[in-house]
Amino acid sequence: MSRKESRSQAFQALFQLEMKNTDLSIDEAINFIKDDYPDLEFDFIHWLVSGVKDHEPVLDQKIQENLKDWKISRLLKSDRIILRIAAFELEHSDTPPKVVINEAVELAKQFSDEDHYRFINGVLSNLNQ
DSSP states (O other): OOHHHHHHHHHHHHHHHHSTTOOOOHHHHHHHHHTTOTTSOHHHHHHHHHHHHHTHHHHHHHHHHTOSSOOGGGSOHHHHHHHHHHHHHHHHOOSOHHHHHHHHHHHHHHHSOTTHHHHHHHHHHHHTO
16 A cells, blocks of 8 residues: 555544544554554554654654744644654655645545644744745
């Protein structure tokens, strides 16, 4: 399957990990996916999920620096996770920034409120400069 679908599943694993009252490990969150999507790139998913979790404070700081009149804690959980995934991938991969930002916009269209993809695009465009 595509990296696009793998990113989507990484988002869902991170969303699960973000839920209050959960003691899931990264591996447990990812294992929920394996039965339904055996053809995904699980090495890539694990790299994204563990990378975002390992670098979360630094990612949040970089995102916060690019938010205008917002606190990262006030963002929708879905937007915060999408921004973290993209910020991590921008910083730690050789995927072209345009692709990373486009994939984040697509995640926002799938998992966030109606027009939030514009917000995601704007923050990531600023972060990428």
